[in-house]
Amino acid sequence: MYTNLGSLTAKFDDLTALVTQQKPTILLITETWLNSNITDSIVSLPNYILYRSDRKLGRGGGVCIYLSTQIVFTFSISPLDIVIDNVESLFIKISNRQLCFVLSCIYRTPSTTCSTDVQLFRTLTELVNDHDNLLIFRDFNMPQIKWVPIANYAPDQSSHLLLDFINNSHLHQLVNKPTRYRQNQTPSTLDLIILSDVNLLSNLNYGSPVGISDHVTLSAQLQLCCNLQGKKTVHTKFYTDYGALNHDISNIDWETLLSSASVNDNWIIFKEHLVQLVDKNTVKQTVTRSTKKPWISKKLLLMVCKKRALWKRFKNSRSDTGYAAHWAYSNRLSVEIKAAKRAYELRVANSKDPKILYKYIRNRLTVRNPQLRNENGVVVTDDEIITNLFAETFAQSYTRETVTNTTPLLSTPKVNFALRDITFPEELIKIKLSKLKSTTSPGPDGITPTVLNKSACAYL
Template sequence: VHQKSYRKKLETVQSSQPYIVELKYLYTNLASLVSKFQEFMLIINNLKPTIILISETWLKPIIPDSIINIPNYTIFRKDRTLSRGGGVCIYRKEKIEVEVLEHLDSSPIESLWLNIKWSELELNIACVYRPPNLASEDDVALLNLLIDASSSLKNLIIFGDFNYPELNWDCPSPTDGNTQSANFMNTYISTNLLQLIKKPTRFRAGNNPSLLDLILVNDPGLISTIEYEAPVGNSDHIVILAITQMNYRVSQTYTQQDKRNFPFGDYAKINTYFYNMPDIPDLDLENTWRYLLEKINNCVDQNVPIAQRRNSSKPWINASIRHDINIKRKLWKKYRSSNAHTDYQIYREYSNVVTTTIRNAKKQYEHNLVNSRSNKQFFKYIKNSLDSKVSSLLLRHPDTGELVSNPEEVANLFALEFSKSFNNEPEDNMPTLPENLRNPNTINTIHINEQKVMDTIDKIKSDSSSGPD
């Protein structure tokens, strides 16, 4: 019995009980995703959001997605190209269907708009960054964009840093004057949007806390919970965790997959198990399948060990660093409870220490890796650092002009385009090659024997990674 026969163990579960579909959104302004990526990964592993939205990514087109890859997520980006800073991005967990809303991609505005579908839930989400020195004409374009989106999209959730510290969100009201903040507030009141953030989101030494980051929705029931977490690294913006909960009562069939370490299975016992298995009873097709599945599952349980879960954290992140991160979060909560300047100073100093510790731990890990004799570990680290799943590929259908994101449809479009490269070859005899084009050289006879094969195998490095060939 071949081990590939047991690659998957599937158990069908029927459920007609109420269940909750929960989507977690993590939003923050990072002011450089790359520089804070290591600690940000720890927060992602801890909070496990479904959707991640970041303003001020400071990414450039020359920075590949692999540098900021988060396992089991794909990224969508809109980078600032002409100057430093800015930019937005959205990560989404795999298996969530996503469509980029291109008609809302207004070029002067740093924003990203997605339609997402998960289970029976369909939402429109956006991440926006409005710099404090935005030109007047671009500010008007942003207001028109919000009006257009709020009137045309259902189930809309907008996350972003809008940089209006002077606005009072405790009691929004029409504002006199022609300032940018007054125009924003008056536009907000004229739409069906509701702003959900009520606490300060930016804390900087020497300045009063301010509310810059907003969550705008056109249905207050879209967000059930909002949590305020400590900033990432030395960022002065907090992390916001928002949750959408939906209740369903449907009969649903789903699968649960056990992760088994098949290379370490006892295949001698597996062969014996099936060799000695009694004849299959005379049953109908459905019951015969159930009988075989039960036997296979029992055999797998007895002879194939369960695989240990792989840690998605970086290898230099140890228990001590995780402990430091937890202390940092506690210091932040203490400061938010007391609002004392001394508590903020303690938090900020400890946060800087944690950032330095993480950076030094990564440098030390890479230094040890370079100086070690383990080529296998070195190339594995390089491969994991550079190979990543990037943004879902989007193609424009040649007939309809619509964007296609479904992997199967994308593959079919590639196959269709590839097929066009073939010519209809004539069916008559192949033409004779002219003498002046013939190559007089011939390949010498190659003698292969067992000893040559063994000598070649002995020269293969055992610590190098095998390629796809």
């Protein structure tokens, strides 16, 4: 939930009632009018932890974030030391072993200068480059921006900086309706929600203001996927000796073996013998890999253990030489891990198997199952409705032709002879088998394309 609260002391009772009713996990507030003289006990909410950034100069102002105790106990919370001159901001990193994202709450006053905006968007650009998952909730006080495209629209310099920041950083701005209503004034969109991934939030709702505030309350559902697998996974890999397999295939008298008049019987015999030969020349090997970081090898794991041993030795001795040894080895380990990651990603990018690339991309995604919305923007969960939405969407790509009774008659030549014999030249079969992709899945017979490619071509 995100809101522009205004005078906190006058509306805190209304905010407490709203939180009690909706029970949000995360609550972000801009323009709180907090100051250093107000203690946390005055603005505390039951079952919530308060993080605040007060206005440095002048009275009141500031931003704050309430995190439920459930979030605090489940994740590691780290406020980031990011200061933007003349802009009230608060950045919090929320992470665990499976995921990491950054929440930022920003209030930009209407009197902010263009030079301050340049510094603001430069800092936010660096933040985007350093973190994959970013959620920015802000009151930018830029009512002149037109989020719906219109003709002959020329934004001012500050608005141009904001739009360039969103476009160049490949971010998404979700708010497309006015968020501030005041009597005798045109409604304006001041409160924005900017995300690195549009699927991080769903069901954006524009609620009624808190107390006498003139800003609406924005609420949405946070969608994050945690990988519940362990740190390591065990894979079974099969290695086939195709040289030995081809030798065994060539020593079989296939003409005698496949002498049945039934094609189906010959196929069953051929398949059984081929499967037996493949199993005979295949060895199985168990490989243990890191679930989240597959580039971590056994050598790197040993280096990690040594790093921990050096740190433990320093804690016992508290000597400068012990700390220097740990610091130097830690830097060396960081270089090794980064190099291993780059080498692994290079192998994935250069792999001829596209499934390896897609698998790596899926593992790096935060949102694994994006929710589907209907034409009204409402998220649907019913399987039947989802199926119909996909069917209607794909049906729009096809032309519906009118059905008439005036179907033209086609004059086709009649065939007076029957096809009795079918001949498949060995050279043609070899060409077809050599073009099989080894990355495709086997058919119902269970024979892999690699076996057909390497063994059959060598035999022919």
